[in-house]
Amino acid sequence: MTTKPWILGLTGGIGSGKSAVAQHFVDLGVHLVDADHAARWVVEPGKPALGKIVEHFGPDVLQADGQLDRAALRSKIFTDAEERRWLEALLHPLIGEEIIQYLARAQSPYAILVSPLLIESGQHKLTHRVLVVDAPEQLQIQRTMARDHSSDEQVHAILKAQASREQRLSHANDILLNDRDLHWLQTEVERLHAFYLTLRGGQA
CATH class of the missing domain: 3.40.50.300 (P-loop containing nucleotide triphosphate hydrolases)
Structure with missing residues (x-):
């Protein structure tokens, strides 16, 4: 076993x-999982988290190609602790799930x-x-x-x-x-x- x-x-x-x-x-x-990569995976186009972010912050957090505009999002949450908490509450559990799935594949x-x-x-x-x-x-x-x-x-x-x-x-x-x-x-x-x-x- x-x-x-x-x-x-x-x-x-x-x-x-x-x-x-x-x-x-x-x-x-x-076997290594990078939480920063997991954080990017959960907001890829087509993932539910991205839709919720756009709904909450408005369409100007999207780039023309439909990807998340990280700089625009950062500027919205950087000075506003309330908005940052909202985003973290949305993303942290999802990032945790991605991480667990990737760690489970480890052969080492x-x-x-x-x-x-x-x-x-x-x-x-x-x-x-x-x-x-x-x-x-x-x-x-x-x-x-x-x-x-x-x-x-x-x-x-x-x-x-x-x-x-x-x-x-x-x-x-x-x-x-x-x-x-x-x-x-x-x-x-x-x-x-x-x-x-x-x-x-x-x-x-």
């Missing part, structure tokens, strides 16, 4: 390096759910163990500005909207401090992977 894979939640603040960590786990053969001993909002969205409840990729805030800001060419203020605004480091770290079973180079980071991922393969149900 095959045992169902246990689920590792992988998260980290903006610029922490969680994408590099996620990629290396994939290279090691671990454990599967990973990577999500920048793992803690805030309650998605950590879908997981058995949480790995937080952490980095000093100054380094997060430098990396993000270099990657997205965004301003210092923009990065600070995103950092504020994401769970505080304390909140994230308080949910962590494992913490990977990413303040060195990529080679070191990959070695750490391999060390964690070897450890995770020894776990049953994600608990030591």
